[in-house]
Amino acid sequence: MGSGADRVRNPARVSVWLDRRTPSRTRRTDQPAGLDRDRITAASVRLLDADGLAKFSMRRLAAELDVTAMSLYWYVDTKDDLLELALDTVFGEIPAAPEAGDWQDRLRELATDYRKMLVGHPWVSALIGSFLNIGPHSMLFSYAVQDVIRATGLPLERQTGAMAAVFQFVYGFGSTEGHFVQRTVEAGLTQDEYFERAMGTIRAHPELNQVMRPSEDLMDARGGDTVEEMRERDFVYALDLLIAGIEATRATATADRRA
Secondary structure, rough: OOOHHHHHOOOOOOOOHHHHOOOOOOOOOOOOOOOOOHHHHHHHHHHHHHOOOOOOOOOHHHHHOOHHHHOOOOOOOHHHHHHHHHHHHOOOOOOOOOOOOHHHHHHHHHHHHHHHHHHHHHHHHHHHHOOOOOOHHHHHHHHHHHHHHOOOOOHHHHHHHHHHHHHHHHHHHHHHHHHHHHHHHOOOOOHHHHHHHHHHHHHHHHHHHHHHHHHHHHHHOOOOOOOHHHHHHHHHHHHHHHHHHHHHHHHHHHHHHHH
């Protein structure tokens, strides 16, 4: 069942969360015991984590659950429905943001947890933006982001820009990191081993080595003994820069209002 064809036939159905239609199928008594949408969604997340988005299919999912592929369609209409459900499920891994405390600490915590989710589920980055992201966990995350940005004291018209600056940065950083980690796992190497092999290949090529030499100086200067330590330093410092920019913008806006 192609999801594209489904959407053409039923263009008004834009999200599994907006589907309020009466089910056209009555649950048969011979359906596998214990099979429900939550169990199917959890199995979808496991498969996506293990095999990636490209290999995910209803047939593979049915085999994972030891049921027939047609059994799944009693609970969802399309593969897109399952992907949307899986996406919202992993957003639920982001802890509830604290409502008290300095907004700077709250923002760092929320950004760090978002990054962790993206790294833990590399397939997520390809789906964010493909769906409306209006499931319950996605909406809670959205509310948390808006709440902490409101707490910055930025003028209302600048708050969406601040959200974009911070969380688009985290999305890009976490997506790139997640795909790198995934490549190392597929190669059967640690992150440091993978990095050293890549750098060794570059150093062995005269032209590439010449281009990369200034980059090596930059990497040496930032410190850290491992790839993870170097990446962590970059993330923390970049986030500090964004927070400093928000603080400076707020101070300027406050001064302008008083003038």
